[in-house]
Amino acid sequence: xxxxxxxxxxxxxxxxxxxxxxxxxxxxxxxxxxxxxxxxxxxxxxxxxxxxxxxxxxxxxxxxxxxxxxxxxxxxxxxxxxxxxxxxxxxxxxxxxxxxxxxxxxxxxxxxxxxxxxxxxxxxxxxxxxxxxxxxxxxxxxxxxxxxxxxxxxxxxxxxxxxxxxxxxxxxxxxxxxxxxxxxxxxxxxxxxxxxxxxxxxxxxxxxxxxxxxxxxxxxxxxxx
Amino acid sequence: xxxxxxxxxxxxxxxxxxxxxxxxxxxxxxxxxxxxxxxxxxxxxxxxxxxxxxxxxxxxxxxxxxxxxxxxxxxxxxxxxxxxxxxxxxxxxxxxxxxxxxxxxxxxxxxxxxxxxxxxxxxxxxxxxxxxxxxxxxxxxxxxxxxxxxxxxxxxxxxxxxxxxxxxxxxxxxxxxxxxxxxxxxxxxxxxxxxxxxxxxxxxxxxxxxxxxxxxxxxxxxxxx
Amino acid sequence: xxxxxxxxxxxxxxxxxxxxxxxxxxxxxxxxxxxxxxxxxxxxxxxxxxxxxxxxxxxxxxxxxxxxxxxxxxxxxxxxxxxxxxxxxxxxxxxxxxxxxxxxxxxxxxxxxxxxxxxxxxxxxxxxxxxxxxxxxxxxxxxxxxxxxxxxxxxxxxxxxxxxxxxxxxxxxxxxxxxxxxxxxxxxxxxxxxxxxxxxxxxxxxxxxxxxxxxxxxxxxxxxxxxxxxxxxxxxxxxxxxxxxx
Amino acid sequence: xxxxxxxxxxxxxxxxxxxxxxxxxxxxxxxxxxxxxxxxxxxxxxxxxxxxxxxxxxxxxxxxxxxxxxxxxxxxxxxxxxxxxxxxxxxxxxxxxxxxxxxxxxxxxxxxxxxxxxxxxxxxxxxxxxxxxxxxxxxxxxxxxxxxxxxxxxxxxxxxxxxxxxxxxxxxxxxxxxxxxxxxxxxxxxxxxxxxxxxxxxxxxxxxxxxxxxxxxxxxxxxxxxxxxxxxxxxxxxxxxxxxxx
Numbered sequence: 001x002x003x004x005x006x007x008x009x010x011x012x013x014x015x016x017x018x019x020x021x022x023x024x025x026x027x028x029x030x031x032x033x034x035x036x037x038x039x040x041x042x043x044x045x046x047x048x049x050x051x052x053x054x055x056x057x058x059x060x061x062x063x064x065x066x067x068x069x070x071x072x073x074x075x076x077x078x079x080x081x082x083x084x085x086x087x088x089x090x091x092x093x094x095x096x097x098x099x100x101x102x103x104x105x106x107x108x109x110x111x112x113x114x115x116x117x118x119x120x121x122x123x124x125x126x127x128x129x130x131x132x133x134x135x136x137x138x139x140x141x142x143x144x145x146x147x148x149x150x151x152x153x154x155x156x157x158x159x160x161x162x163x164x165x166x167x168x169x170x171x172x173x174x175x176x177x178x179x180x181x182x183x184x185x186x187x188x189x190x191x192x193x194x195x196x197x198x199x200x201x202x203x204x205x206x207x208x209x210x211x212x213x214x215x216x217x218x219x220x221x222x223x224x225x
Numbered sequence: 226x227x228x229x230x231x232x233x234x235x236x237x238x239x240x241x242x243x244x245x246x247x248x249x250x251x252x253x254x255x256x257x258x259x260x261x262x263x264x265x266x267x268x269x270x271x272x273x274x275x276x277x278x279x280x281x282x283x284x285x286x287x288x289x290x291x292x293x294x295x296x297x298x299x300x301x302x303x304x305x306x307x308x309x310x311x312x313x314x315x316x317x318x319x320x321x322x323x324x325x326x327x328x329x330x331x332x333x334x335x336x337x338x339x340x341x342x343x344x345x346x347x348x349x350x351x352x353x354x355x356x357x358x359x360x361x362x363x364x365x366x367x368x369x370x371x372x373x374x375x376x377x378x379x380x381x382x383x384x385x386x387x388x389x390x391x392x393x394x395x396x397x398x399x400x401x402x403x404x405x406x407x408x409x410x411x412x413x414x415x416x417x418x419x420x421x422x423x424x425x426x427x428x429x430x431x432x433x434x435x436x437x438x439x440x441x442x443x444x445x446x447x448x449x450x
Numbered sequence: 451x452x453x454x455x456x457x458x459x460x461x462x463x464x465x466x467x468x469x470x471x472x473x474x475x476x477x478x479x480x481x482x483x484x485x486x487x488x489x490x491x492x493x494x495x496x497x498x499x500x501x502x503x504x505x506x507x508x509x510x511x512x513x514x515x516x517x518x519x520x521x522x523x524x525x526x527x528x529x530x531x532x533x534x535x536x537x538x539x540x541x542x543x544x545x546x547x548x549x550x551x552x553x554x555x556x557x558x559x560x561x562x563x564x565x566x567x568x569x570x571x572x573x574x575x576x577x578x579x580x581x582x583x584x585x586x587x588x589x590x591x592x593x594x595x596x597x598x599x600x601x602x603x604x605x606x607x608x609x610x611x612x613x614x615x616x617x618x619x620x621x622x623x624x625x626x627x628x629x630x631x632x633x634x635x636x637x638x639x640x641x642x643x644x645x646x647x648x649x650x651x652x653x654x655x656x657x658x659x660x661x662x663x664x665x666x667x668x669x670x671x672x673x674x675x676x677x678x679x680x681x682x683x684x685x686x687x688x689x690x691x692x693x694x695x696x
Numbered sequence: 697x698x699x700x701x702x703x704x705x706x707x708x709x710x711x712x713x714x715x716x717x718x719x720x721x722x723x724x725x726x727x728x729x730x731x732x733x734x735x736x737x738x739x740x741x742x743x744x745x746x747x748x749x750x751x752x753x754x755x756x757x758x759x760x761x762x763x764x765x766x767x768x769x770x771x772x773x774x775x776x777x778x779x780x781x782x783x784x785x786x787x788x789x790x791x792x793x794x795x796x797x798x799x800x801x802x803x804x805x806x807x808x809x810x811x812x813x814x815x816x817x818x819x820x821x822x823x824x825x826x827x828x829x830x831x832x833x834x835x836x837x838x839x840x841x842x843x844x845x846x847x848x849x850x851x852x853x854x855x856x857x858x859x860x861x862x863x864x865x866x867x868x869x870x871x872x873x874x875x876x877x878x879x880x881x882x883x884x885x886x887x888x889x890x891x892x893x894x895x896x897x898x899x900x901x902x903x904x905x906x907x908x909x910x911x912x913x914x915x916x917x918x919x920x921x922x923x924x925x926x927x928x929x930x931x932x933x934x935x936x937x938x939x940x941x942x
Contacts, residue, residue, distance in 0.1 A: 026452055028661050048451050050615070050661070054799065055723040056869045058659050059615070071725055071920040072870035078724040078777065085649025086452065086615035088656035089868055091875040091903070092723075092749075093565075093807035096800030097633060100566030100820060103661050119823075131784050132796050133776040134826065139800030142820040143566050173823035251698055253907050273697050275861070275907070279553065280477040281623045283905050284861070296479055296674040297624035303478040303531065310895025311698065311861035313902035314622055316629040316657070317477075317503075318561035318811075321554030322879060325574060325812030328907050344577075356538050357550050358530040359580065364554030367574040368812050398577035558813065567804065568835035570816040589814035589844075598835075619900065654865065655901040 007206055009153070009182030009199040017042035019108065019150055019180045027105035028052055028098075030140060033077040035150050036108040050086075052104055054136045056095050059087030076136065099136070100143040107144035109137065111151045111179070113166040116192040116213040118176045120149065121168035134171075141172035153181035153210050160212035162186065162193060183207045191216060232431055234407030234424040240375055242267035244333065244405045247373075252330040253277055253323075255365060258302040260375045261333040275311075277329055279361045281320050284312030301361065324361070325368035332369035334362065336376045336404070338391040341417040341438040343401045345374065346393035359396075366397035378406035378435050385437035387411065387418060408432045416441060453614045454666045455645060459489035462639045462667045466495040466604055473560065473631040474502040474512060475607035478531060479675035481624035483608040483641050484511045486667075488685050490606070496520045501560070501602055503553065503627060505529040505537035509684035511675050513537070518686075521546055525600070527553035533679060552580060555597055557630060562599035564633025564662070569598045605635030608672060609658070612642035613649075616663030617656045625657065632662040641669040699860045700912045701891060705735035708885045708913045712741040712850055719806065719877040720748040720758060721853035724777060725921035727870035729854040729887050730757045732913075734931050736852070742766045747806070747848055749799065749873060751775040751783035755930035757921050759783070764932075767792055771846070773799035779925060798826060801843055803876060808845035810879025810908070815844045851881030854918060855904070858888035859895075862909030863902045871903065878908040887915040 010018060016038035023029060023039075025047040031037050040062070043049055051060040053075040060075060061082035069080025083089075098104055113121040120141055123134045141147050154160055162179065178196070179186045184207045185196040194216040198204060208215045235243060241263035248254060248264075250272040256262050265287070268274055276285040278300040285300060286307035294305025308314075323329055338346040345366055348359045366372050379385055387404060403421070404411045409432045410421040419441040423429060433440045456462045463486060466472065472490075476482030491514060498521045505524055506513030513536040515521060524546060529537050540546040551559065552574050562570055571594035575581045585596040607628040609618040618640055620628060632638045640658075645668040678685075702708045709732060712718065718736075722728030737760055744767045751770055752759030759782040761767060770792060775783050786792040797805065798820050808816055817840035821827045831842040853874040855864040864886055866874060878884045886904075891914040924931075 050452065052661070053869070055726070056872050057653075058661055059653070070868060071922055072727065073868040074724060074726050078726075083653055083868070085647075086613060086617065086651075086660065087653040088617050088659035089653050089866075089871055090656075090659055091871050092799070092803035092873045093876045094659075096803045097561075097565035098659075098661055100800055100804070100818060101564050101633060102566060103633070124825075129788065131776050131787060132794070133774045134796060134798050135774040136799035138798040138821045138824060138826065142818075142822070143800070170824045172821075275698065277907070278623070280480070281626050282899075283907055284899070295622060296676055297481065298622040299478060299480050303480075308622070308899055310893075311859060311863065311897075311906065312899040313863050313905035314620075314625055314899050315902075315905055316625050317553070317557035317627045318630045319905075321557045322807075322811035323905075323907055325554055325558070325572060326810050326879060327812060328879070349579075354542065356530050356541060357548070358528045359550060359552050360528040361553035363552040363575045363578060363580065367572075367576070368554070395578045397575075558811070562816070565804070566819065568817040568819070568838070568840050570808070571814040573812065573814070592814070594814050622900070652901075654868070654903075655898075657900075 007183065007202055009202050013038060015150055015180050015182060018185065019148060020044065023049060023106060028103065029106045029108065030054065030104055030144065032109040034110050036110060039108055052098060054095050054099065056090050056092060057083060057087060059084045096139055099139050102143055102145055104144045106146045106148060107140040108148045108150055109140065111149045111161060112168050113161050113163050114149055114176050114179055115163055115166045116188065118174040118188040119166050120171045120176050121166040122171045124169045126169050137171050141175035146177045147175050148178050148180060149176050150180045153183040160210055163212035183210065232408065232427055234427050238263060240405050240407060243410065244373060244375055245269065248274060248331060253328065254331045254333065255279065255329055255369065257334040259335050261335060264333055277323060279320050279324065281315050281317060282308060282312060284309045321364055324364050327368055327370055329369045331371045331373060332365040333373045333375055334365065336374045336386060337393050339374055339387050339401050339404055340391045341389060343399040343413040344391050345396045345401050346391040347396045349394045351394050362396050366400035371402045372400050373403050373405060374401050375405045378408040385435055388437035408435065452648065454616045454663060455614060456665045456667050459485045459641060459667050459669065460492060462486060462665050463490045463493050466490060466493060468495050469497045470495060470604055471499040471501065471602040473602040473605040473635050474500055475626065475628035475631055477503050477623065477626040479507065481608050481626050481628055482511050482675055483606045484673045484675060485669045486606040486639060486641050487511050487515050491515055491518050491685060497522050499523040499525065501525040501600065503527050503556065504531050505534060507531050507533040507675050508679035509536065510678040514685040516540055516546065519545065523547040523549065525549040525551060527551055527556050550580060557627065559597055559600040560627065560634045561630040563601040564630055567599055569596055571596055600634060602635045603637065605631040605638040607631055607638065607640050609640050609642040611644045611646060611651060612640050612666045613646050613651045615648045616660030616666055617651050618642065618658035618663060619651060619655065620657055629658045632658045637664045638662055639665045641667050641672065643670060643672055700862045700909060701860060702911045702913050705731045705887060705913050705915065706738060708732060708911050709736045709739050712736060712739060714741050715743045716741060716850055717745040717747065717848040719848040719851040719881050720746055721872065721874035721877055723749050723869065723872040725753065727854050727872050727874055728757050728921055729852045730919045730921060731915045732852040732885060732887050733757050733761050737761055737764050737931060743768050745769040745771065747771045747846065749773050749802065750777050751780060753777050753779040753921050754925035755782065756924040760931040762786055762792065765791065769793040769795065771795040771797060773797055773802050796826060803873065805843055805846040806873065806880045807876040809847035810876055813845055815842055817842055846880060848881045849883065851877040851884040853877055853884065853886050855886050855888040857890045857892060857897060858886050858912045859892050859897045861894045862886065862906030862912055863897050864888065864904035864909060865897060865901065866903055875904045878904045883910045884908055885911045887913050887918065889916060889918055
């Protein structure tokens with residue numbers, strides 16, 4: 001891709017922190033593997049979220065101390081976790097009934113590409129010879145009430161991840177509600193991508209330049225908040 | 226119907242006892258309300274059956290002593306029952322998964338009519354103004370591996386209950402495997418009704434006379450047993 | 451801090467609206483949330499569609515809700531029980547419509563509704579009047595009927611123990627429809643004999659996970675229909691005195 | 697007298713036949729019935745179709761069954777894991793076919809198979825390659841894909857406690873696919889760390905009712921894949937000694 005000026009947007013932690021601000025108290029949340037997992041660290045004081053892991057636990061707590069884990073108490077990323085007071089275990093059909101049935105409030109996922117109509121590609125680059133693996137991503141985006149994507153704004157090569165149309169195989173059609181990147185928070189609206197908020201020190205033109213589809217400006221300037 | 230000679234076939238208890246002989250050890254069994262319930266009293270020594278009641282209990286035991294019942298431990302007939310060691314409680318969708326999924330070995334039901342192709346009518350006489358009520362009968366006959374009907378051979382008015390074609394609304398199509406009546410044990414075969422065994426002191430012609438469809442004689446005479 | 455407790459059965463059902471669909475747990479009297487139903491009678495919502503396996507007994511609980519002419523449609527499998535006189539009258543009069551569904555199909559439709567399954571094919575009822583007008587399709591030679599998932603605006607259910615997160619345990623065969631109705635309703639209201647703090651229920655033994663439950667209300671000594679009927683009660687009492695009912 | 701106990705894991709899997717379909721519980725190593733899988737490797741059945749969420753790690757358990765070239769098809773949602781090298785090789789070689797299914801659709805297909813539901817409509821995967829060639833139908837404006845119930849000849853699952861009737865309790869997230877696989881298989885085989893008499897398990901807490909279970913075998917101290925891999929093990933061991941494996 002074209003040479004890009006270095007812009008210092010949000011770090012991964014700051015992206016996760018920004019996203020965490022938008023989750024109301026009491027929501028039932030499924031966090032994907034990777035950056036989404038960081039969100040749990042930044043939930044503002046006074047709010048309690050209930051974490052769901054699709055392999056059969058509601059009320060998931062943080063990782064146990066090193067060596068204290070139970071190989072049969074793991075999350076969807078197959079890492080050791082804990083269960084908090086008020087937790088419940090259940091089987092996979094019940095777990096995905098929670099997902100497909102719209103009982104979870106929020107799914108936070110990474111992305112390869114997001115199209116301006118909300119299409120998401122996050123499971124396969126479609127490379128020949130690659131082992132295809134989908135897990136629960138298609139179920140999450142089809143079923144959960146709100147889908148937030150958290151991702152770098154561009155690939156390592158500088159290619160936009162927010163695009164007119166996904167070139168990779170889809171995870172779901174018209175499923176993404178909002179995207180949190182290092183550069184901005186962007187809503188998927190019936191009119192397309194709309195900037196909700198620019199990261200500190202980042203201007204609209206820079207974000208537009210690195211986005212593969214037209215961006216609409218924020219409806220309310222941040223200063224009016 | 227026509228005048229019929231008095232024939233002393235099996236009593237209700239004897240019918241239930243005869244049916245119980247045909248249930249192998251270890252079968253999972255659902256007994257309908259009425260005569261079917263009597264079957265549990267006559268299970269031969271040395272055999273254990275596991276009783277399922279569709280309202281959510283496997284391992285149902287006999288009625289408790291008068292006054293010792295729990296109004297929340299009942300059978301499908303809404304009568305107080307008990308739970309035996311090895312019992313399990315479950316919800317209605319799981320209970321009917323057992324039924325629909327072919328996990329139960331045997332359903333024993335009463336009948337208004339059985340047709341010679343195995344059609345069963347046992348839930349409604351189709352009278353105008355009657356309150357229709359079906360319960361779990363249609364699920365049982367569609368799902369359980371074997372369906373035994375236990376019934377008087379004719380109605381109180383002497384009309385045959387085993388017929389060419391049911392005039393009452395069906396419970397299920399081609400679902401009955403075997404019929405136990407006061408007069409005979411009769412299989413539903415691809416060729417139609419076939420007598421398996423006549424009740425003591427009852428002859429084939431008498432049974433045929435009171436049956437609304439042709440009867441095939443037993444393949445092996447009882448004396449050859 | 452998650453705490454789904456509400457102060458009273460009346461608070462619990464305060465927002466049930468005219469025309470709402472309401473799933474009501476229970477198989478006969480086992481699992482029937484009598485106190486929530488009586489609170490709903492007091493509350494006054496009408497033109498309700500009730501989804502429940504039966505239609506109640508005597509003139510208490512579900513039968514009393516029907517008798518109060520609040521229910522214009524019932525979806526159920528067995529609207530006849532001992533002591534069931536209220537529904538037959540309303541049905542014959544044409545006030546209350548009946549959608550009769552085989553019991554297992556009713557359970558599976560509710561479970562499907564809760565699980566986000568839009569429709570499914572079942573062999574139950576093929577060739578019977580209850581499959582009339584419905585799509586039939588063969589699967590490996592077996593004809594099946596297409597049935598649709600069922601959801602509701604509210605579910606009223608009865609538990610034995612509930613915690614502040616909404617995790618619920620039941621008593622014996624009172625479990626019946628409650629766990630699947632909890633899944634299928636947009637707002638699930640649980641009356642429980644015992645309400646405990648989060649952590650007091652074994653997470654391995656939870657039957658209904660809290661995600662399916664919106665409100666929990668303690669009803670320490672819940673009434674059984676049969677006992678009320680044996681005592682000659684009806685609801686509301688002949689001379690209603692609201693102060694005593696709260 | 698109901699007693700579903702069998703003497704050994706080898707007895708438990710003795711009748712698995714060439715060409716059988718086998719559901720294997722587990723999500724990663726949690727719930728993976730390692731001892732039953734190793735017994736199946738010893739038993740020798742081939743041309744198996746395995747239905748399992750993953751394809752195993754290292755060269756033990758499920759990965760070892762694959763490596764022994766016994767599995768010609770897998771139906772799974774995520775055939776990639778840390779330390780997963782066996783399946784990719786067999787897949788690229790063309791020895792083992794893959795049917796990739798979204799995880800929730802896989803779970804629901806298994807549950808449907810066990811519940812006698814022949815097929816169902818789900819919104820998951822519409823518009824993706826995993827819905828290609830499948831029927832799409834709109835329900836209230838939402839396009840859904842028709843998916844079919846899944847059954848199998850055998851299920852191998854791991855429990856924490858099982859009683860002689862086959863009632864099973866699980867350990868934490870090792871529960872995962874086991875309860876629905878137990879429903880969907882014609883013959884369900886459970887290895888349990890503890891095998892108890894009927895009556896020793898609370899009927900309210902039973903997760904898998906005994907009707908879904910055919911055989912129970914005690915494996916007192918079951919191995920975890922990660923521990924075997926950390927110890928550098930593979931199965932069968934380099935110099936197999938059958939007398940030690942029994």
